[in-house]
Amino acid sequence: MKLALICTVILLAVAAPLAGLLAYSRFRGKSFLEALFNLPMALPPTVMGFYLLIFLGPRGAIGSLWEQWTGAPLVFSFLGIVIASAVYSLPFALMPMKTAFQKIDRRLLESAYILGLTPVSAFVRVVLPNSINGIATSAVLVFVHSMGAFGVLLMVGGSIPGETRVASIAIYEAVQSLDYGEAGRMSLILLAISYAFMLVMNRLSRN
Amino acid sequence: MIALDVKVKKRRHDFDVDVSFSCKGGEMLVLVGPSGAGKTTIVRLIAGLEKPDDGRIACGDEIWADSGRGIHLPPQKRCLGYVFQDYPLFPHLTLGANAAFSSHDGAEVERLMKRFGIHHLRDHKPDRVSGGERQRCAICQALARVPRVLLLDEPFSALDVSTRRILRDDIVAMKGNLGIPMIYVTHDISEALAIADVLVPVVAGTVDRSWIDSPRSGKEPEEQILHPKAARRRRLSLVH
Numbered sequence A: 001m002k003l004a005l006i007c008t009v010i011l012l013a014v015a016a017p018l019a020g021l022l023a024y025s026r027f028r029g030k031s032f033l034e035a036l037f038n039l040p041m042a043l044p045p046t047v048m049g050f051y052l053l054i055f056l057g058p059r060g061a062i063g064s065l066w067e068q069w070t071g072a073p074l075v076f077s078f079l080g081i082v083i084a085s086a087v088y089s090l091p092f093a094l095m096p097m098k099t100a101f102q103k104i105d106r107r108l109l110e111s112a113y114i115l116g117l118t119p120v121s122a123f124v125r126v127v128l129p130n131s132i133n134g135i136a137t138s139a140v141l142v143f144v145h146s147m148g149a150f151g152v153l154l155m156v157g158g159s160i161p162g163e164t165r166v167a168s169i170a171i172y173e174a175v176q177s178l179d180y181g182e183a184g185r186m187s188l189i190l191l192a193i194s195y196a197f198m199l200v201m202n203r204l205s206r207n
Numbered sequence B: 001m002i003a004l005d006v007k008v009k010k011r012r013h014d015f016d017v018d019v020s021f022s023c024k025g026g027e028m029l030v031l032v033g034p035s036g037a038g039k040t041t042i043v044r045l046i047a048g049l050e051k052p053d054d055g056r057i058a059c060g061d062e063i064w065a066d067s068g069r070g071i072h073l074p075p076q077k078r079c080l081g082y083v084f085q086d087y088p089l090f091p092h093l094t095l096g097a098n099a100a101f102s103s104h105d106g107a108e109v110e111r112l113m114k115r116f117g118i119h120h121l122r123d124h125k126p127d128r129v130s131g132g133e134r135q136r137c138a139i140c141q142a143l144a145r146v147p148r149v150l151l152l153d154e155p156f157s158a159l160d161v162s163t164r165r166i167l168r169d170d171i172v173a174m175k176g177n178l179g180i181p182m183i184y185v186t187h188d189i190s191e192a193l194a195i196a197d198v199l200v201p202v203v204a205g206t207v208d209r210s211w212i213d214s215p216r217s218g219k220e221p222e223e224q225i226l227h228p229k230a231a232r233r234r235r236l237s238l239v240h
Helices: A002-024 A030-042 A045-056 A061-070 A078-103 A106-114 A119-148 A151-157 A167-176 A180-206 B039-047 B095-099 B106-115 B131-144 B161-178 B189-195 B228-238
Strands: B004-011 B016-023 B028-032 B054-059 B062-066 B080-083 B149-153 B182-186 B198-203
Touching (some): A030 A078, A045 A078, A045 A151, A078 A119, A078 A151, A119 A180, A151 A167, B095 B131, B106 B131, B161 B182, B182 B189
Parallel strands (some): B028 B182
Antiparallel strands (some): B004 B016
């Protein structure tokens, strides 16, 4: 839950400008960049987890920099699984927001420019407030998707109690140790939360 | 009073826009012509929403666009008011917030909203009011930022006849007080004749006075920009 919440907040902040860029800008290599951002959706979670383990690991580009800076490793830490989960859920944040941004009447933006707003202020004052449904859909999808992440988090985070053991991994381990009662309780909670979020999403798409 | 000087060329997929005209402060210049003649393209070029392929646009001493010198001021720096045909007000804001969107003078916004009879609707969202009220708000929004040029692109064509006439008269009545160049786009020749100080008939991207003189036949090669009194006389001569 904590991971999903943090991941949702971070992804909304990161994905909103990225989605804006993809929705409104034209630049060389845009389709390559977009395909790269959406890659986590197509990759098997273990492949994704493997590459993240390499990049975030002590010899990886990001992991080694982090270790030099802080003295602590990035993999098998809570921060490590936050990064992994955010990368894994990025397409689910990007796509609904990009679609919502593209639906905004182009003339609203032109009118904002004529009224003196820079593209960035127009994005904040006009685009974001008129894309609330898209942003909320992104939030729900990211939250639910992060909560259900398994393979990626197991690869990057291991399963360290109190640090990187997330609900889905805990359920798997409970089943492995034949503790069906505990697995059932946790599964039921996840089922209820996921169902509630799907109801919220239905409501959002109706509006 | 400042004047707006326009001499632009813009290649379009169907024809080239190539026009030249000047509008003085306090003057209403009407671009009139059939639909799809390039009138909106001209207004968008003036607004800076499109870049001319060739030419120059100047407002007083300030050069807004000059292809020869590579100058193209973005719309943000032109300080103009632009009222679109079916004006999309910002749907998440009330009429009051829409009118005050780019103004720092709250008292002026209040005055404008009272002047255009929408002050009592200031807390309503655009989807809760009529088309005429939305358009009044759009005019308030455009005027509240104290524009140097006012562009009106078929601003009232989606409204019923009586509301259109009232709003048009309001705009004409303010012309003198505003003292800025005003460009009004319409395809309605009688509306153009009723409000224009200067009439610029545009057909297929170029100034073509024959469209006014004889819309069906197309003749008369004399001066290209027609003063409305002369145009009115010509039209009357066509009426039996």
